[in-house]
Amino acid sequence: MYHTILIRYGEISLKGRNRSKFEDLLINNIKFALKDLPYQSIKKAYGRIYIDCSSNWEAVVDALQRVFGIVSLSPVFKTELELDAIKKAAQTLMENAQGSTFKINARRPNKHFPLTSMEMNQELGGFVLRNFPHLKVDVHHPQIELHVELRNEAAYLYHTIIPGLGGMPVGSAGKGFLLLSGGIDSPVAGYLTLKRGVNLEAVHFHSYPFTSERSKQKVIDLAQILANYAGRGEIKLWVVYFTEIQKALQRSKYPELNITLMRRLMLKISERLAKRENALALITGDSLGQVASQTMESIHTINAVTNMPIFRPLIGLDKQEIVDLAVKIGTYETSILPYEDCCTVFVPRNPATKPRIDQVLEAESQYDLEALIAEAVEKTECLTVTKSVELF
Amino acid sequence: MLQVYLDNSATTPVDPQVVAAMEPYWQTQFGNPSSPHRLGIEAESVLSQCRKFLAQLFNVRADELYFTSGGTESNNLAILGYAYAQYQPGHIITSKIEHLSVLNPIAHLEESCGWRVSRLPADRWGKIDPQSVAEAISPDTALISIMLVNNEIGSIQAVEQIGQIIAAANRNRRQKIVFHVDACQALGSVPIDIKGSKIDLLSVSGHKIFGPKGTGLLYIKDGLLLRPLLFGGGQEGGLRSGTENLPGIVGLAKACELAFKEFEKNKAAVAELKDRLILQLLEIPDSLLNSPADGADHIISVRFAGIKGEVLVHFLEQHGVYVSMGAACSSRKSSISHVLKAIGLTPDEAAATIRIGLSPKLTTAQIDYAAEKIAASVAEVRSIYG
Known part of the structure; x- marks a missing residue:
């Protein structure tokens, strides 16, 4: 029944001279999100974005709710600049509204319209009261607020405000590399960095044949879910050949340090890939104190391997908060599938919770690290994971 | 590189002779056996031929065979279909090593429908002591479900002996105990004697014997009353509604023929x-x-x-x-x-x-x-x- 979707965006309108660049990026991302949906046009006007779509507006709204940078949206009823037509539209909208109190909120950018905003409020308020005897006016806390915007070309009416994801348009913040494990946490960390506009690529460490092809497929599936939130509907996934490193670690004289060594190698390899691909930061799903490798001592020792900034958006979240977010973004069900990742096959019985740098350097001196890293990077495979499924 | 598929108890590739037998039923003789016209009547006739043919192989009557979507459905229909047809919940005897498509419907009857269940132990080699079946029988025992060949370790149960024990117990009972045998993993590998083993319900799966996936068979002894799990157009004597999977049924018949003949x-x-x-x-x-x-x-x-x-x-x-x-x-x-x-x-x-x-x-x-x-x-x- 609606004709137009009105989109509000918050933060990006504050960004001074970059504003129109951000707006264009958001519009581009919206176009990608609506690629397979019918709509007539996307316009930018008065600090908002308007999408004309006469059919399938529910699907359009649904797709827009996965676009970062949108603060809220409203399905809008469009009608002629004529009082009777506006009343008819108001009638239709109020029939579909839930609540017992209301208020009319008219704005008149088009000063040629014969009634002022105040007169419009009174005229329509009276009309609604006459036609909906169960409704009362409440100008302070109305349950239904009917917005009426009188523009040059038409009148726009709406009463529903649907929250968007907020955040910044993906692509506005530079490129980052997410260490994606297949667990619950790292996809959520990826989501939160996408939210801040990061152009995300993912790195996965694959230890086949110690882990199965299914564990790789699981990570592809997770990347596919994240691709729904990525600006262009796709995510690059770098699958690192980690098997030789795992085998080497199994021979270590210091098995209790294996997790620390493994994490340091993962960061080192990710850093190398990230630099090559012009990324500026690494992203991990660490949450302080959750497991042995996430104590402050461990994070300190692991972090020391690279100078690149590491974003840890989950650092202050409890497990349940992370799980709740994973459920909300749709990665949880995939994350809990019981396939092994390289962290579960090779876990030593008693991993060190306070590994010291000097111990770790000593342990690393057993190996020709550069050769191990070079081989892993060399055998890394790059997949482009798209949100749409193509079977045939 | 040589390819050696050693997971034939999970599933098997379809035999080329089975593929050939199914071929006409995808695009040429694709009719619905319920249709009134010639194509439908031909399909109905093929369906009926398949049933009679399988009846000969298993040495049972054609109207005792019901086509299903596979082992899981056959086991569910046998157990739930029989239990739902009883006036009141009773007692079921099964073993701890049955397939999950037997254990889970039984667990459902226990948790949601008030049935009592005895799960017999197996020994180190996966054998169930037939005497333990005899000892577990109680006055309200209605159903005994024991598999012929275990799908994980291959142990063969003394189904014939268990059948005799049940038959002996039934001589003095007004309400007869019904004997279900899951033979999905047995067909083609271990002889199956439905009559000699006094079996009332027997489950068979197509894809374990070089037949197509999504095909199965349930033998229901004449006179035994089951309730359907799927309701609809009343196919398969009202017990299993849904348009018959004719290519699949032909494939199942051919696969069973090969399993018996060879x-x-x-x-x-x-x-x-x-x-x-x-x-x-x-x-x-x-x-x-x-x-x-x-x-x-x-x-x-x-x-x-x-x-x-x-x-x-x-x-x-x-x-x-x-x-x-x-x-x-x-x-x-x-x-x-x-x-x-x-x-x-x-x-x-x-x-x-x-x-x-x-x-x-x-x-x-x-x-x-x-x-x-x-x-x-x-x-x-x-x-x-x-």
């Missing part, structure tokens, strides 16, 4: 392959068989101390050798097979287990190649884990 030949071939492979597997240090010596020829369950079966599976697939495992060894969720647990294996022993499913189509060269790769992979994994 039974002796296949059995001899598989027995030879089994002996050949086992001899080589037992050469590997610290290897032990979980399967009984007198089990079905096509299933070998074996474990290698200190190895994770899941890791071994992935090492072997790199060499084109496909086997299955006894447990997923993920640290997140322990998922040890209930069968291996029931025969007394420890979690470590279950995790160290792989399952090999043989087929008469394998060659000795393939078996030797697989044995060599298993030995090499076990050695390699052991060297890495130290």
Whole structure:
């Protein structure tokens, strides 16, 4: 029944001279999100974005709710600049509204319209009261607020405000590399960095044949879910050949340090890939104190391997908060599938919770690290994971 | 690279003769057996021929055979369909090593419908003592469900003896105990004698015997009343509504024909392959068989101390050798097979287990190649884990 979707965006309108660049990026991302949906046009006007779509507006709204940078949206009823037509539209909208109190909120950018905003409020308020005897006016806390915007070309009416994801348009913040494990946490960390506009690529460490092809497929599936939130509907996934490193670690004289060594190698390899691909930061799903490798001592020792900034958006979240977010973004069900990742096959019985740098350097001196890293990077495979499924 | 598929107890490739038999029923004789016109009548006639043909093979009456979507549906229909037809909940006897498509419907009856259940233990070799069946029978026992061949370790149950025990018990009972046998893993490998074993309900699956997936059969002894699980157009005597899967049914009939016709030949071939492979597997240090010596020829369950079966599976697939495992060894969720647990294996022993499913189509060269790769992979994994 609606004709137009009105989109509000918050933060990006504050960004001074970059504003129109951000707006264009958001519009581009919206176009990608609506690629397979019918709509007539996307316009930018008065600090908002308007999408004309006469059919399938529910699907359009649904797709827009996965676009970062949108603060809220409203399905809008469009009608002629004529009082009777506006009343008819108001009638239709109020029939579909839930609540017992209301208020009319008219704005008149088009000063040629014969009634002022105040007169419009009174005229329509009276009309609604006459036609909906169960409704009362409440100008302070109305349950239904009917917005009426009188523009040059038409009148726009709406009463529903649907929250968007907020955040910044993906692509506005530079490129980052997410260490994606297949667990619950790292996809959520990826989501939160996408939210801040990061152009995300993912790195996965694959230890086949110690882990199965299914564990790789699981990570592809997770990347596919994240691709729904990525600006262009796709995510690059770098699958690192980690098997030789795992085998080497199994021979270590210091098995209790294996997790620390493994994490340091993962960061080192990710850093190398990230630099090559012009990324500026690494992203991990660490949450302080959750497991042995996430104590402050461990994070300190692991972090020391690279100078690149590491974003840890989950650092202050409890497990349940992370799980709740994973459920909300749709990665949880995939994350809990019981396939092994390289962290579960090779876990030593008693991993060190306070590994010291000097111990770790000593342990690393057993190996020709550069050769191990070079081989892993060399055998890394790059997949482009798209949100749409193509079977045939 | 040689490809050696050793997971035939999970599923089998469709036999080319089965594919050929199904061919006309996709695009030429595609009619709905319920349609009034010539195409429909032809389809109905083919359906009826298939049923009669299978009845000859199993030595039962055609109107005692019902087409289903596979082993799981046959087991569910047998157990739930029979239980739902009773006036009041009673007692069920089954074993701890049945397939989940038997155990789970029974658990449902227990949890939601007030049925009492006895789950008989199996010994170290996966054998159920027939005497324990006799001892478990009580006045309200309505159903006994025992599989013929276990799908994980290949143990064969004394179904004929159990059938005699039930028949003897039934002589003095007004309400007869019904005997269900899951024969999905047995067909083609172990003789099935429905009449001689006093079986009332028998489940068969198509894709375990080189037939198409999504096909199965349930034998229901004449006079036994079951309630349908699927309601609709009333096909299959009202017991299993839904347009008949005619290509699948033709394929199932052909696969069953081959399983019966080539039974002796296949059995001899598989027995030879089994002996050949086992001899080589037992050469590997610290290897032990979980399967009984007198089990079905096509299933070998074996474990290698200190190895994770899941890791071994992935090492072997790199060499084109496909086997299955006894447990997923993920640290997140322990998922040890209930069968291996029931025969007394420890979690470590279950995790160290792989399952090999043989087929008469394998060659000795393939078996030797697989044995060599298993030995090499076990050695390699052991060297890495130290």
